[in-house]
Amino acid sequence: MINKFKNVKNPVVINSIDINDILNIIKIGDSNLSIINSIRTLGKSNVLYDELKTTKLPTFRFNFRFEGKATNKNIIEPTGYIYLDVDNCNNIQLDSNYVFAFWKSISNTGYSVLVKVNNLNINNFKETYIAIGKELNINLDENAGKPSQQTVLSYDKDLYHNSDSLVFDAIDKKVSNAIIKKKGRRGITTNDTFSESSKIRFDNINDYFINDEVGYIYFKEEKENIAQPFIPKRVEAGKRNSTMFYVLGQYALLNPTAGESYLISWANTINKNVMYPRLNDNELRGIVKSVIKKRLEKTLELNLNKPRRILFNPNKKMEQKEKMNITNKLIGKAKTEATKQEIYNIIEDWNFQFLGKITQKKVSVVSNKSIATVKRYWSDFKAYISDLNSNVVKTVPSVKTMSNIYCISKSCDVEKFVSYENLFPDSTKYFYNKNKLPLLDLSRVA
Template sequence: MINYFKCATNSSKVLGSISIQEYLNKIQNGDDNLNYIKKARDLYFDKASYSKIKINKLPCYTLNFTFNKYRWDENIIDSTGFIYIDIDGQTEINLSHTLLYASWISLSGKGRGALVKVKNLNPNNFFYTYDKLSEELGVTSDKKAKKRNQLNILSYDPDIYINDNSEYWTCKSNNLNYPHYSDKIKKTIIPTVLGENSNKDIRYDNLDMLLPKIDFDGEVLYDFKEKINFSKVKIPFKVIENGSRNNILSSIAYQIRALNPFMECDYLSRIMHKINKDKCIEPLQSSEINGMIRSIMNVELEDLKPIINASRRFIYNEDYDIPLKEKRSLTMTAINADRVKNSKQKIEKAIEEWNFETDGKITQKSLATATEMNKKTIEKYYPLYKSEIQLLNKKYHKNQKHDITR
């Protein structure tokens, strides 16, 4: 089954589901929207008119995944059993490819949609699969359409290609782990010296002290609004120079034990010998590492206080396995939203507190001066307040004339 939506400009809420066969039948034979589709094609070179029909009049569908109530990545229920490849600016493709289940001319008539039957598709391996299948089909796919929740606007193609006997593409499982913290120690050092199953018993930071207090409410990202401080095991990316070996290694060893107070001496020793060997230009003698471990293991439990050495504003929901690139994108979106909010608040405050007697009428230039903001930023948001400013300026001008006539 696939989900359908009212139109591109109203495509958050899932209206219902239909089978893929029903959807392909609509493309082949048309439905109540056929006149809109034909009209859009006729108006293709009138971009404004074409776009108006495309995004406001035609229903759209998600062909990769089904969603719970809303078309959000975090609301993905399951794979539809297909992956949709958007082919932009190319109508001639190899329709005899054994993997091709269906292909049709796009709404514009200038590109194609393609469907491939897949096994084991999930949100984590989607991007990799999209690229690999595009390569396999020999098509130049639209990178902008490489989205889990990508919409496909209803089209019409009486010559649609359908091959019920097409082969399945088995998606490779994406076992890449994108941990939040202490990547080096978690992915390489611990599994190497203690075995693959040891990670679950070791803490690399004390963020878990904060996580139980967080209600993600189904969201991927939680924003503390300001940076919070915590303790983390940090291993330098670069090699450790000779003059820094003792200080750095003892700090790492202490932090590991402080975060894992009941860790056995043998575990800590094996970890530190591995770090010493891998990271130091000239590793310390084994006897020095052993002495360091003994000293740290002798620290009383009540005196073990993890060193606060890291800060973080955003926390990601552990229920979702999110690629690092997407995390960065989500973080930047939140930061930019804050910037927008702060800019608006500055402008609104300046308008609210404007002193017409000393500053005269409100202009973009005077607003930039009053808020100490870049003039381009003022120009960007000025339309939001233009009507209010015009009324205030008009009132000020009227009062001035009244005072003069008096």
């Protein structure tokens, strides 16, 4: 059985559905088909695309079943399948006997692939995900390679389904849990993926990159918390032992095979630069032995203390100027999308009875944004607004009958309204209700 969720933004399990029933829905369609077709017609460049995709369609998580909420710590058991997301592919040829099913994604620019798998668990998931991608020779979406990955309901009448597909045996190899268990902040186990000769790690950024081809990862929805141990500039008596244990513990988790000599070396450096007064040698050795013991017992916790919007691949050489250009471009795009989203929300919640038809000037006033800003993005909404306006019957009440007028937006600037002398009749620039709150009549705004 596969867990179903209300939409992308809601991680709470609403029910469980048989895999064959889900495939039939994708192949034949259900009550959501009209929404899917609308999303595809709009395309990714339209501001409405993400809004509809993330709020109007159910999602499924094919890798594991969850208890209540879809988080790694709530995993009950594997489903027997692994989900793979193939990016930027308009046509796919999968003749491997391992393929159980594949279909067009909601964007129409990629594919969703399912493979039967044995012995999949949270520890071997990443390695198995990569191995299957290589076996099928497909370009995987790295961001989709996580145990709790979800996929939005799609439609594909040409969906491929092979119930007799071969079963892939999960990779029997330890992998770094620093990335797999990051959300729960649980104990991090040692692994065999980091050798004494490897580069010393002071954060867990390289856990996010499968290979060196990807230059960066951008977290659009919310910042990602990474592990980047913080060392105070000065630590006084009373906090020295606990601070030293914490910092060494984090380094020990980030470098699972680092032995006593490495930890002693780091301890001496920290002791020399930030401890006042310094800890003696016996105290340092005692702390190091305690850290190693806790690591072996798997009771240390990796602290994800640093929120990051963008992660750059540490194995890919990039100049600082190039990184800044990428950052500015992505942040600028995010601000643009946020502005479009604000305008869209205002249009969606438009009160035609009180405000009349939607116009650029009215949206500018309600959103408290300049008319130039509204005009800049108007083309994204023009057809939609035209459709809304054409279907509305103008029933704006007169001033005398407005007994239940309410404030149309918390962000409204009353002084801004007053400055629009040409937009309001002299006698009705704005009104007050029984609570003496300014209530504005936009029915006369052009």
